[in-house]
Amino acid sequence: MVHMESESTSAVALPGRILVVEDDRQILAIVSLLLEDEGYEIVTASDGRQALARLREGANPDLIILDLMLPSLDGWEFRAIQRADPELARIPVLVVSADASAKARAIDATSFLRKPFGVDDLLDRVRRILSERVRMEARMAETERLVSLGKLAAEATHEMSNPLGSVVANVASIEQLVHRMKDVVHTLPRDLDRPVEAGLVLARVRRAVGVAALAEGKYVEAFTQLRGLFDSDGMPLHNYASFLGVADLAAAAIHAERHNEGRDVIERALSCIDGESTGRLRQLIARARGVLAPPDEAEAHFDNALGDPAGNQWPFERAQLRLDYAEWLRRRRRINEAKPVLMEALGTFHRLGARSWAQRAQAELRASGVTVTGVVADADALDDLTPQQRQIVRLAGEGLSDREIGDRLFLSPRTVSSHLYRSYPKLGVASRHQLRDVIARTGDASRVTNQEVQ
Numbered sequence: 002m003v004h005m006e007s008e009s010t011s012a013v014a015l016p017g018r019i020l021v022v023e024d025d026r027q028i029l030a031i032v033s034l035l036l037e038d039e040g041y042e043i044v045t046a047s048d049g050r051q052a053l054a055r056l057r058e059g060a061n062p063d064l065i066i067l068d069l070m071l072p073s074l075d076g077w078e079f080r081a082i083q084r085a086d087p088e089l090a091r092i093p094v095l096v097v098s099a100d101a102s103a104k105a106r107a108i109d110a111t112s113f114l115r116k117p118f119g120v121d122d123l124l125d126r127v128r129r130i131l132s133e134r135v136r137m138e139a140r141m142a143e144t145e146r147l148v149s150l151g152k153l154a155a156e157a158t159h160e161m162s163n164p165l166g167s168v169v170a171n172v173a174s175i176e177q178l179v180h181r182m183k184d185v186v187h188t189l190p191r192d193l194d195r196p197v198e199a200g201l202v203l204a205r206v207r208r209a210v211g212v213a214a215l216a217e218g219k220y221v222e223a224f225t226q227l228r229g230l231f232d233s234d235g236m237p238l239h240n241y242a243s244f245l246g247v248a249d250l251a252a253a254a255i256h257a258e259r260h261n262e263g264r265d266v267i268e269r270a271l272s273c274i275d276g277e278s279t280g281r282l283r284q285l286i287a288r289a290r291g292v293l294a295p296p297d298e299a300e301a302h303f304d305n306a307l308g309d310p311a312g313n314q315w316p317f318e319r320a321q322l323r324l325d326y327a328e329w330l331r332r333r334r335r336i337n338e339a340k341p342v343l344m345e346a347l348g349t350f351h352r353l354g355a356r357s358w359a360q361r362a363q364a365e366l367r368a369s370g371v372t373v374t375g376v377v378a379d380a381d382a383l384d385d386l387t388p389q390q391r392q393i394v395r396l397a398g399e400g401l402s403d404r405e406i407g408d409r410l411f412l413s414p415r416t417v418s419s420h421l422y423r424s425y426p427k428l429g430v431a432s433r434h435q436l437r438d439v440i441a442r443t444g445d446a447s448r449v450t451n452q453e454v455q
Contacts, residue, residue: 017040017041017042017063017131017314018041018042018044018060018061018062018063018064019036019041019042019043019044019062019063019064019065019066019127020044020045020046020052020055020056020062020064020065020066021033021036021043021044021045021046021066022045022046022047022048022049022051022052022065022066022067022068022071022076022079023045023047023066023068023097024047024048024068024070024071024072025068026047027423029045029047032066032123033045033354035120035123035124036124036127037317038205038245039124039127040281040314040315041127042314042315042316043353044059044062044352045354047071047072048071048072048073048074049071049073049074049075049076049078049079049082050073050074051073052065052067052074052079053074053079053082053083056083056089056092061088061089061092062092063092063093063131064092064093064094064095064127064130064131065083065092065093065094065095066094066095066097066127067079067080067094067095067096067097067110068096068097068098069096069098069100069105069108070098070099070100076096076098076108077104077108080094080108080109080110084109093111093112093130093131093133094110094111094112095110095111095112095113095114095126095127095130096108096110096112096113096114097113097114097115097116097118097123098113098115098116099115099116099117101115111130112126112129112130114126201239201242203238203239204230204237204238204239204242204243204246205242207226207227207229207230207238207246208226208227208230208242208243208245208246208249210226211223211224211225211226211227211246211249211250211253212227212246212249214226214253215227215249215252215253215256218434220253220256220257221257223249223253223256223257224250224253224254224256224257224259224263227246227249227250227253228250228262228263228266230243230246230250230270231243231266231269231270234269234273235266235268235269235270235271235272235273236270236273237270237273243270244270244274244282244285244286245281245282245285247267247270247271247285247286247289248285248286248288248289248292248318248321248322250263250266250267250289251263251264251267251288251289251290251292251293252292252325254293255292255293260293263293264293267289267290267293271286279311280309280311280312280314281311281312281314281315281318283306283309283311283312284306284309284311284312284315284318284319284322285318287302287303287305287306287322288302288303288306288318288321288322288325290302291303291306291322291325291326291329292325296333299329300326300329303322303325303326303329306322307322307323307326316349316352316353317349317350317353317355319349320345320346320349320350320353320355320358320362321346321358323342323343323345323346323349324343324346324358324361324362324365326342327339327340327342327343327346327362327365328365330342331365331368331369336369336370339365339369340366340369340371343362343365343366343369343371344366344371346362347359347362347363347366350362357435360435383428383439383440386424386428389410389420390420390423390424392410393406393410393417393420393421393424394421394424394428394436394439394440395440396409396410397421397433397436398433398436398437398439398440399437402414403415403417403418403421404417421433
């Protein structure tokens, strides 16, 4: 039996809403993905003015991760405005910056992390800050002598003296990250005789590669990678991280037409769990079983999960659950019941910037007879690309393969693939089949064709 690891030392037991302020889209995407994988709810902003708007339009975050070199309103100016507002001043701030100057280090923040930073350094710093925040709030509840939460935050600033860890890696682009993970996965042995830490890394790698393949429509590859989270007996690579992939494994099994195999491996894996599942796992398990269940049994799994308020702590996974449930309702011709569920899922995807998932929810709404407005990609999205990237995107949007594009532009297929993966985050797409729509929305196809194919 597998004893489920306690989440008391992870993000799940802590206040989990984080505002990430970063103008580099790729760094923003990677940091957001890492933190969401740890269970945090992520809100993003690309400059100081947008960050202030985020703070004033909704619930305050429990932590702000702040870059200093920002357009419009930089990190120093943002911090000055934040400190002047008593309501906002209490929110701890983790500054991340490549600026190692005395001015940067002198900023009045809870902690400072220099770029480039390692993944473990970032996650450890976030946990420490939020753990200290929990302890501070507990002390405030125990005594009326503490004047305010702001004073406690000020105390924490002086009490915490976490030295910078050694720099283990720079933040890579999404394309480089996925290719490195694929290289690792192809060399992995199937045995599980390895340290727990290695199992955690391998489970995260397999899940990340599998989800990336799922987003690209490579369902057999997605199923193969996610299936590798468990051995033939259902034992996991890691006692907790492997189970975070069960819902995506179920979805991949359906699309890859491996329904029975997917159901069998998931049930064998779940039978290995010893102890009560967390709220997050209950939600993922219910979604997996709902997707794979016979039509007359699926609704009970969806209803049980949506009736558990614990699942609201993970809004993206909650929205995925709602989307799958709404698709099931629509297939049963229960259109009026599906519409509000789809609208709620779509709202979450839009708020979290999950573009490909928002597109899927919009498609379901249109199939339900609801007119949905809204542009997934910015009108000037192509302007963020280099001239060569725009050429490649246009040709890929016309349906050419990497090899065909390479022959036309005198590039290797590997170089073409690299440019495409670097372009996807800038365009807000997950795969090449979405490129034609992006070009059509921007109205830029003629300019790309006439000016850049020389």
